[in-house]
Amino acid sequence: xxxxxxxxxxxxxxxxxxxxxxxxxxxxxxxxxxxxxxxxxxxxxxxxxxxxxxxxxxxxxxxxxxxxxxxxxxxxxxxxxxxxxxxxxxxxxxxxxxxxxxxxxxxxxxxxxxxxxxxxxxxxxxxxxxxxxxxxxxxxxxxxxxxxxxxxxxxxxxxxxxxxxxxxxxxxxxxxxxxxxxxxxxxxxxxxxxxxxxxxxxxxxxxxxxxxxxxxxxxxxxxxxxxxxxxxxxxxxxxxxxxxxxxxxxxxxxxxxxxxxxxxxxxxxxxxxxxxxxxxxxxxxxxxxxxxxxxxxxxxxxxxxxxxxxxxxxxxxxxxxxxxxxxxxxxxxxxxxxxxxxxxxxxxxxxxxxxxxxxxxxxxxxxxxxxxxxxxxxxxxxxxxxxxxxxxxxxxxxxxxxxxxxxxxxxxxxxxxxxxxxxxxxxxxxxxxxxxxxxxxxxxxxxxxxxxxxxxxxxxxxxxxxxxxxxxxxxxxxxxxxxxxxxxxxxxxxxxxxxxxxxxxxxxxxxxxxxxxxxxxxxxxxxxxxxxxxxxxxxxxxxxxxxxxxxxxxxxxxxxxxxxxxxxxxxxxxxxxxxxxxx
Amino acid sequence: xxxxxxxxxxxxxxxxxxxxxxxxxxxxxxxxxxxxxxxxxxxxxxxxxxxxxxxxxxxxxxxxxxxxxxxxxxxxxxxxxxxxxxxxxxxxxxxxxxxxxxxxxxxxxxxxxxxxxxxxxxxxxxxxxxxxxxxxxxxxxxxxxxxxxxxxxxxxxxxxxxxxx
Numbered sequence: 001x002x003x004x005x006x007x008x009x010x011x012x013x014x015x016x017x018x019x020x021x022x023x024x025x026x027x028x029x030x031x032x033x034x035x036x037x038x039x040x041x042x043x044x045x046x047x048x049x050x051x052x053x054x055x056x057x058x059x060x061x062x063x064x065x066x067x068x069x070x071x072x073x074x075x076x077x078x079x080x081x082x083x084x085x086x087x088x089x090x091x092x093x094x095x096x097x098x099x100x101x102x103x104x105x106x107x108x109x110x111x112x113x114x115x116x117x118x119x120x121x122x123x124x125x126x127x128x129x130x131x132x133x134x135x136x137x138x139x140x141x142x143x144x145x146x147x148x149x150x151x152x153x154x155x156x157x158x159x160x161x162x163x164x165x166x167x168x169x170x171x172x173x174x175x176x177x178x179x180x181x182x183x184x185x186x187x188x189x190x191x192x193x194x195x196x197x198x199x200x201x202x203x204x205x206x207x208x209x210x211x212x213x214x215x216x217x218x219x220x221x222x223x224x225x226x227x228x229x230x231x232x233x234x235x236x237x238x239x240x241x242x243x244x245x246x247x248x249x250x251x252x253x254x255x256x257x258x259x260x261x262x263x264x265x266x267x268x269x270x271x272x273x274x275x276x277x278x279x280x281x282x283x284x285x286x287x288x289x290x291x292x293x294x295x296x297x298x299x300x301x302x303x304x305x306x307x308x309x310x311x312x313x314x315x316x317x318x319x320x321x322x323x324x325x326x327x328x329x330x331x332x333x334x335x336x337x338x339x340x341x342x343x344x345x346x347x348x349x350x351x352x353x354x355x356x357x358x359x360x361x362x363x364x365x366x367x368x369x370x371x372x373x374x375x376x377x378x379x380x381x382x383x384x385x386x387x388x389x390x391x392x393x394x395x396x397x398x399x400x401x402x403x404x405x406x407x408x409x410x411x412x413x414x415x416x417x418x419x420x421x422x423x424x425x426x427x428x429x430x431x432x433x434x435x436x437x438x439x440x441x442x443x444x445x446x447x448x449x450x451x452x453x454x455x456x457x458x459x460x461x462x463x464x465x466x467x468x469x470x471x472x473x474x475x476x477x478x479x480x481x482x483x484x485x486x487x488x489x490x491x492x493x494x495x496x497x498x499x500x501x502x503x504x505x506x507x508x509x510x511x512x513x514x515x516x517x518x519x520x521x522x523x524x525x526x527x528x529x530x531x532x533x534x535x536x537x538x539x540x541x542x543x544x545x546x547x548x549x550x551x552x553x554x555x556x557x558x559x560x561x562x563x564x565x566x567x568x569x570x571x572x573x574x575x576x577x578x579x580x581x582x583x
Numbered sequence: 584x585x586x587x588x589x590x591x592x593x594x595x596x597x598x599x600x601x602x603x604x605x606x607x608x609x610x611x612x613x614x615x616x617x618x619x620x621x622x623x624x625x626x627x628x629x630x631x632x633x634x635x636x637x638x639x640x641x642x643x644x645x646x647x648x649x650x651x652x653x654x655x656x657x658x659x660x661x662x663x664x665x666x667x668x669x670x671x672x673x674x675x676x677x678x679x680x681x682x683x684x685x686x687x688x689x690x691x692x693x694x695x696x697x698x699x700x701x702x703x704x705x706x707x708x709x710x711x712x713x714x715x716x717x718x719x720x721x722x723x724x725x726x727x728x729x730x731x732x733x734x735x736x737x738x739x740x741x742x743x744x745x746x747x748x
Contacts, residue, residue: 010712013725044714187670187709225617225654226710266613266652269708283612285651301610344672344713351714382671418671418713432674436708442651546687568683 001033001060001078002053006111008040008197009229010190014047015067022068023050026075033078039198041111042352043098046091049111052078062096063089094370095349101368103330104354105338106191106314110198115233118240121201127246129317130208134254137320139169142213146316148324150336155181155272155309156387156413157489158335158402164306167296168214171304178216179300179307180207181277182223182230185269186385187436189416191340191352192310196223196230199314200237204260206313208246209320211258214306219260222277225267234262269386269440273488274307275299276442287442288488309414311340331357335401339412345382345419346373353417355400362396365419376421380504384413386433386440387493389500390426409500411493425521426505427512431459433497441490448491451482455498465524467513472502520582523567527583530571532557534579541571541580591627598622598630606637612648616655625656653707661696661703663741666720670709673716681717682706684731688738701745702738 005011005020020037027033041049046064052074054060061083063074070089077086104110113120121127133142147162168176180203184192196203207219223231238260241247249257263281270276271286278300280286299305315337319327328336335357341364344350348370355364361381365371372378380390389410391398398404405412420429434456443449458475461467479495486492502509511518517525530541530550537555542548549565552558560571572580601618605611615638619630626649635642649655665685669678686692689702696703712718715727719734726737 010714013710013712013715013718013727044712047714184711185708188672188713190709190711190713193711226707264614264617266617266654267708268652280613281610283610283614283648285648342713344716345675350672385671416671418675420675424675429674432671436669 001055002036003033003074003078004036004038004051004053004114006039006041006047006049006051007037008111008194009227010044011040011047011049012229014044016048018068019048019050019066019071022071023075026071031075031079033075036114037116038113039110039115040194040352041099042107042194042354043095043349044351045349046095046351050074050089061086062091064091064095065089098349098351098353098368098370102354103338103356105318105327106195106311106340107198107352107354108318109202110194110352113199115198115200116236118201118237118244121199125321126201127205129320130205130246131252132320133209133212134252134256139213139215142209142320143169145320145324146213149315149319149327150324150331151312151315151319151327152335152402153309154311154315154339154414156186156384156411158412161308161312164296164308165210165213167294168216168304168306171297173304175218175303176214176216177300177303177305178207178211178214178219179277179281179305180219180221180310180313181272181274181307182221182227182310183265183271183277184224184227184310184414185272185440186387186414186416188344188382188385188418189342189414191342191415193224193227193230194352195310195314196227197233200234201241202314202317203234203310204237204241204246206316207260208251208258209316210306210308210313212256214304216306217257217259219258220263220281220300221260222263222265222271222281225264231262231264238262268442269436270442270488270490273490276488277307278305285442287444288490290487311415332399332401332404334403335412339400339415341415341417343369343417343419345417346376346421346424347371347419348373357401358399360397360399361391364400364417365396369419372419372421374421376423379420379422379424380426380429382410382418382420382429382497383416384411384493384496385416386436387411387489387496388413388416389496390420390429390504391500392504394504409496409503411496423519423521425463425517425519426501426508427459427517428463428519428521430498430501431456431463434459434494437490437494441494445485445487445491447482447485448487448494451478451486451491452494454478455482455495459498462509462512463517463522463524465512465515465522467509469513471513472506472509476502526567527562528560528565528567528569528571529581529583530558530560531579531581534577536577536579538576540574540576544570544574546570591629593623593627593629595630595633598633602634602637612638612640612645613652616645616649620655625659628657658696659700660705661701662745663702663721665702665704666707666710667704668708668710668712668716668718668720669706670711670713670716672713673709673718676716678717680731681719681729681734684734685738688735701742 050063052060151161152158268286275289276286295305340354438452535557549561635645693706
C-alpha cells in the first residue's frame with residue numbers, strides 16, 4: 001500500500017506536513033507501506049488530503065480533512081486492509097464531483113505525481129513532446145501547431161501565443177530570450193503556484209518547446225518571492241532535468257542548447273506587466289516601458305524576448321502530443337482549450353477548477369463549487385482581480401470565454417474567481433481594489449499615480465458616510481480618464497472594479513450616499529440597538545463591550561450609547577435573545 | 584526619514600561573498616539586496632551605500648530599487664513577523680477585523696514594530712491559501728480561518744512563550 005499526502009503550499013498551511021510526520025513516525029520496518037508526497041490536488045477546502053493507493057497504482061481511498069491524530073486509525077486500516085475505521089475521513093460522493101466535473105490538461109499531473117521526482121513525470125509521458133519536437137518538427141511547424149490549437153495567453157490579456165512566438169522567431173538577432181512570467185500577483189489567484197509546486201517539469205517542457213520555436217538559448221523563470229516552495233521545487237526540477245540531459249548543451253542529441261535559471265521577484269504587482277518584468281529582470285525598479293518597441297524585438301537586455309505565463313506553457317506539451325486540433329475542439333468560437341480558475345470567497349467548495357472554455361459561470365460556481373456558504377444568497381463574482389470586475393447574479397449564465405466575459409466589463413484575467421454573498425459591500429469591494437492599485441501603481445504616469453489615488457479617496461469618503469451627490473458621476477468621469485490615458489495595463493484596467501460595481505450595483509452607491517450600507521459592512525453607516533422587548537437584562541453584552549458603551553441594571557432592558565459605540569459587533573454575537581439589532 | 588547613517592555600523596564583510604559573485608554581473612542588484620536582507624534581517628543604510636559603491640551605482644539608485652519592492656525593509660523587524668494576508672478572499676472573509684484585533688492587542692499598525700521588539704505587523708498582498716481565509720503567517724507558520732478571538736489566543740500564546748524563555 002502506498003500513502004500519498006498532498007503537500008502544496010495550502011495543503012502544508014492546512015497541516016499536511018504534520019500529518020506526514022505523524023504517519024512517518026508510526027510506520028515500522030515490518031509495515032509494507034511506502035509514504036510519498038504529491039502536489040496540490042486543488043481541493044483546497046478539503047485539505048489536508050491523504051490518498052491511499054494499491055500496489056498497482058490504483059487509488060483505493062481519498063481521505064480528507066485529515067489531522068495528525070488520525071494517523072493511528074489510518075495505519076490500522078491500511079494494515080488490516082479494512083477501511084471501516086476511517087469511514088468518516090473518506091471523501092463523499094458530492095465532494096468527488098468537484099474533480100469529476102473538471103477537464104484537466106494544465107493540472108493533469110497536479111496531485112497525481114510526486115513533483116520532486118523526474119521519474120514520476122517521465123512515467124506520465126514526460127518529455128515525450130520535446131522528443132517529438134526535436135525528432136520530427138521544425139520551429140515553424142511547432143508554431144503552426146500552436147496556431148491550430150488556438151492557445152492564448154493565460155496571464156490575463158489572452159493574446160494568441162503563436163503570434164508572439166512567431167514575432168520573436170522573426171526578430172533579427174542571434175541572442176533571444178524566453179521568459180516565463182510566474183509573478184502571479186493577482187490576490188486570489190494561485191494556479192501558477194500550484195503548477196510549479198505540483199508539476200514543475202511540465203513548465204520546463206513547455207518552455208523548452210517555446211525556446212526551440214523562437215530560437216532562444218536562455219530561459220528565465222521570474223517567480224514571485226512569496227512562493228518559496230515553488231522556487232525550491234523548480235530548482236530541484238532544473239537540477240534533475242539537467243542531469244538527464246533535458247537542459248544544457250545539445251539536448252537529447254538535437255544540437256539545440258538551452259540553459260534555464262530562476263529570478264526571484266521582490267514583490268511588485270506591476271511586474272506582471274511584461275515590460276515592467278523585463279526592467280525588474282535587469283535589476284531596476286519595475287516600471288513599464290513605452291510600447292512599441294515590443295519585447296519580441298527589443299526586450300530583456302534590449303534583445304528579442306518572448307514572455308508567456310506559467311499556465312500557457314503548461315498547455316504546450318499536451319498540445320504537441322495530442323495535436324493542436326484536439327485542443328481546439330474544446331471551447332468556443334473565440335476561446336479554445338481549458339482555463340484554470342482559483343475559486344474562492346464565500347463558496348462551499350473552494351479550490352482549483354479547470355474547465356473547457358464555454359461553460360457558464362453558474363456551472364462553475366454552483367455545480368462544481370457547490371454554491372454559497374452558510375445558505376446565503378449569491379451576490380456577485382469578482383473575476384480578473386484588480387484589473388477585472390464584479391459580475392452580478394443576473395449574468396450568471398454568461399459563458400466563460402474572453403469575449404463574453406469582456407462584454408460584462410470584467411475580464412478573464414489570470415483566473416481568480418472570488419465569490420461574494422449578500423454581506424459583502426460592493427462599494428467596499430471597489431475601494432479594496434483601488435487601495436491595492438494605489439499602492440501598486442509604479443508612479444511613472446500621472447493618470448495612474450494620481451488617478452487611482454483620487455478614486456480611492458472618493459470611495460473612502462463614500463464608505464465613511466461622507467459621500468456627496470454627484471460622486472458617482474465624478475467617479476465615472478475619472479475612471480474613463482484613467483482608462484484612456486494610463487501608460488500600461490495596470491492603470492488602464494485599474495478603474496474596472498469601480499466601473500463594474502457602478503454598472504451593476506449603482507443602488508448600493510446611492511444608498512451609501514444617502515447614509516446606509518445595504519450589506520451592513522461599512523462601520524460608519526451601521527448602528528447597533530437593543531430591542532427593549534427582547535432584552536432580558538442578562539448583561540452578556542455589557543461584559544463583552546470593549547468600550548463600556550452598554551448600560552442597564554440586571555434583568556432590566558439595556559441600551560447602547562451611540563457616542564461611545566465603536567461598532568465592533570461583539571454585543572450582537574454575545575446576545576442569546578436576538579435583542580441586539582444591526583441596522 | 585531621520586538620518587541613521589551615523590548610528591548603524593554593520594559588518595560589511597558578511598556581504599563580501601555575495602558581492603564577489605554578483606557585483607560585476609549586470610542586472611544583479613535585486614539579487615544582491617535579497618542576500619543582504621537575508622544576512623542583516625533588513626537593509627541598513629550603510630549596507631545600501633556599500634552596495635552602491637561596489638556595484639558602481641549610486642546610493643539613490645540602490646535606495647530607489649529597495650523602496651520600490653515590498654520585500655525590502657529599511658528597518659529591523661521584531662522577533663515575530665506577522666504577515667497578514669490582504670488578498671481578495673481574505674478581504675471578503677473579514678481580514679479587516681483581524682487587522683483591527685492585532686492593532687488593538689499590540690498597538691502597532693502596518694509596517695510597525697512593538698517597542699519591546701517582539702512583533703512586527705506587515706500586510707501582504709496574497710499568501711495563496713485562499714480556502715483558509717482569513718489567513719496570517721507568523722515566522723513561516725500559517726494560521727488559517729482566523730476569528731478575532733482565535734487571533735488573540737495565538738498572539739497571547741506567543742507572548743507567553745517568550746516570557747517562559
